[in-house]
Amino acid sequence: MIEYANVWLSLGDRLILKDVSFSVQPGETRVILGGSGSGKTTLLRLALGLYRPDKGTITVVGQDITGLRERDLFQVRQQMAMVFQDAALFDSLSVRENVGYRLWEQGLLSDEEIEQKALESLRFVGLDDILDKMPAELSGGMRKRVGIARALASGAKTLLYDEPTAGLDPINTCVIGRLILRLKTMGVTQVVVTHDLDTAYRVADRMILIIKGRLAFDGTPDELRACDQPAVREFLDPSSMPSEWTPSPNSNGISDEPLLRSIASPRSVS
Amino acid sequence: MPKDGVVMPTSLNLTARFFDLLLIVQEFTILSVQTVAGLVRPPWYLREIMLQLDRIGVGSLFIVMLTGLFTGMVLALQGAVQLEPYGATMYVSRLISESVVRELGPVLAALMIAGRVGTGIASEIASMQVTEQIDALRAEGTDPIKKLATTRLAACLIMIPLLTIITNCIAILGGWLVARLYLAIDSYFYWTWAFEAIQLDDIVQGLVKPLVFGFIIAMVSCYAGFSTKGGTAGVGVSTTQSMVYSSILILASDFLITKFFMAFA
Numbered sequence: 001m002i003e004y005a006n007v008w009l010s011l012g013d014r015l016i017l018k019d020v021s022f023s024v025q026p027g028e029t030r031v032i033l034g035g036s037g038s039g040k041t042t043l044l045r046l047a048l049g050l051y052r053p054d055k056g057t058i059t060v061v062g063q064d065i066t067g068l069r070e071r072d073l074f075q076v077r078q079q080m081a082m083v084f085q086d087a088a089l090f091d092s093l094s095v096r097e098n099v100g101y102r103l104w105e106q107g108l109l110s111d112e113e114i115e116q117k118a119l120e121s122l123r124f125v126g127l128d129d130i131l132d133k134m135p136a137e138l139s140g141g142m143r144k145r146v147g148i149a150r151a152l153a154s155g156a157k158t159l160l161y162d163e164p165t166a167g168l169d170p171i172n173t174c175v176i177g178r179l180i181l182r183l184k185t186m187g188v189t190q191v192v193v194t195h196d197l198d199t200a201y202r203v204a205d206r207m208i209l210i211i212k213g214r215l216a217f218d219g220t221p222d223e224l225r226a227c228d229q230p231a232v233r234e235f236l237d238p239s240s241m242p243s244e245w246t247p248s249p250n251s252n253g254i255s256d257e258p259l260l261r262s263i264a265s266p267r268s269v270s
Numbered sequence: 271m272p273k274d275g276v277v278m279p280t281s282l283n284l285t286a287r288f289f290d291l292l293l294i295v296q297e298f299t300i301l302s303v304q305t306v307a308g309l310v311r312p313p314w315y316l317r318e319i320m321l322q323l324d325r326i327g328v329g330s331l332f333i334v335m336l337t338g339l340f341t342g343m344v345l346a347l348q349g350a351v352q353l354e355p356y357g358a359t360m361y362v363s364r365l366i367s368e369s370v371v372r373e374l375g376p377v378l379a380a381l382m383i384a385g386r387v388g389t390g391i392a393s394e395i396a397s398m399q400v401t402e403q404i405d406a407l408r409a410e411g412t413d414p415i416k417k418l419a420t421t422r423l424a425a426c427l428i429m430i431p432l433l434t435i436i437t438n439c440i441a442i443l444g445g446w447l448v449a450r451l452y453l454a455i456d457s458y459f460y461w462t463w464a465f466e467a468i469q470l471d472d473i474v475q476g477l478v479k480p481l482v483f484g485f486i487i488a489m490v491s492c493y494a495g496f497s498t499k500g501g502t503a504g505v506g507v508s509t510t511q512s513m514v515y516s517s518i519l520i521l522a523s524d525f526l527i528t529k530f531f532m533a534f535a
Contacts, residue, residue: 045405048408048409050405050408050409070413071413074411074412074413075411077408077409077410077411078411080409081409081410082406084402084405084406084409085402086401086402088401088402088403088405088406089403089406090398090403090406090407091397091398091401091403101410102410102411105313105410105411105412106411107313154410
């Protein structure tokens with residue numbers, strides 16, 4: 001379905017991805033784990049053709065998209081839909097228009113059919129009563145769910161999620177996790193970028209771990225739990241990190257005693 | 271800041287700046303070509319164009335009318351002062367209509383529209399850029415240049431000439447108010463000389479300029495929006511840049527168009 005082969009990418013003078021190879025099979029829910037700035041989101045953007053790799057190839061449904069022109073990439077993108085980290089709902093459009101956006105753009109269905117699809121998608125995420133609200137009126141969790149509804153309404157066969165639970169409370173995190181699980185049981189191909197391990201273990205068929213732009217692990221959730229590579233263990237259990245990772249007071253030659261004293265000392269009240 | 275506190279020689283710094291400028295010119299040219307090409311290639315996003323026509327045209331009507339009114343009134347006052355020593359105060363309408371149609375109407379209307387519309391376009395696109403909405407458009411299979419830039423260019427090319435014509439008319443009317451009420455010039459005399467003064471090449475010049483200015487406002491604002499980096503702070507920078515560069519390019523192109531018409535008309 002989606003295959004990354006020896007992908008290298010740098011943005012500006014920063015090397016983001018180093019020789020990353022893995023594939024996502026049809027109907028599979030693949031979780032991409034990694035710390036902040038490790039290159040997880042970049043992998044999703046590469047699959048959509050929003051970035052082009054410096055080296056290596058990316059194949060989507062058997063088609064190498066690496067050298068495609070922007071116009072041809074639009075055809076590839078029709079097969080996928082992405083739920084952005086902050087949902088990226090269009091500010092000037094209502095929830096109804098956001099959810100039905102791709103269908104209106106395609107112009108293949110009547111207005112009534114698009115309305116129906118939008119409503120069904122919003123019902124799926126439990127938000128069928130906010131059709132006429134504007135994105136600014138929604139909470140973070142609602143925005144994410146509308147983002148998922150937009151992806152569902154588009155009829156895409158592959159859904160890409162960028163940090164779908166980031167910044168959400170436990171209830172909304174659970175709701176989003178359940179939605180992903182429900183789509184998984186329906187056979188939708190999904191790629192989920194996250195550093196939320198609980199959600200990752202719940203939804204994943206297979207997982208990869210990216211550390212500093214390199215693929216550090218590729219396997220099932222059980223294999224990840226059992227993995228004894230030091231770099232993987234450090235990510236899964238940060239408390240097991242060696243002590244030199246914790247910034248000691250004088251590790252960089254500058255004492256933080258004055259700062260600590262200013263925090264600890266009682267303030268004088270005039 | 272150069273690495274390790276090493277100060278880059280000025281010559282190298284200038285070379286780097288020159289190449290940065292070249293890159294901006296290249297990107298601006300590519301965006302402009304793609305935007306103009308979008309005018310003749312479907313889809314045309316007519317609903318979005320109508321929305322922009324309303325925002326740019328109807329939304330700017332009041333400020334360009336005020337601009338025209340006060341420009342005409344000031345021109346009448348200043349013109350009368352200049353013409354009085356020669357006993358030619360009655361010909362002030364000639365001065366007003368010619369200077370307004372050729373220069374002041376197009377330039378002042380364009381500067382006001384750059385301030386109101388250009389900054390609006392830049393900040394809107396810049397906000398979309400930093401909140402990933404542009405990427406979302408691309409991910410949804412929409413060409414953001416066609417959807418955002420081409421529609422705004424079309425609206426600017428249609429509305430800015432119309433707004434300029436309105437500015438010109440209101441300016442001449444403002445001049446008449448001062449001429450009639452303050453300078454006691456006969457209305458018939460004022461309007462006769464006002465229309466007599468305007469030649470065909472003045473009208474052509476007065477219509478070519480707003481078209482060029484409309485292109486500048488739309489493209490500079492869209493470029494500033496699309497090239498936004500650095501979160502919400504970047505939105506502010508892009509908005510300011512769109513106003514500054516639009517104004518400079520409007521004034522520079524005004525000189526070049528005037529020179530062109532003087533040479534060939």
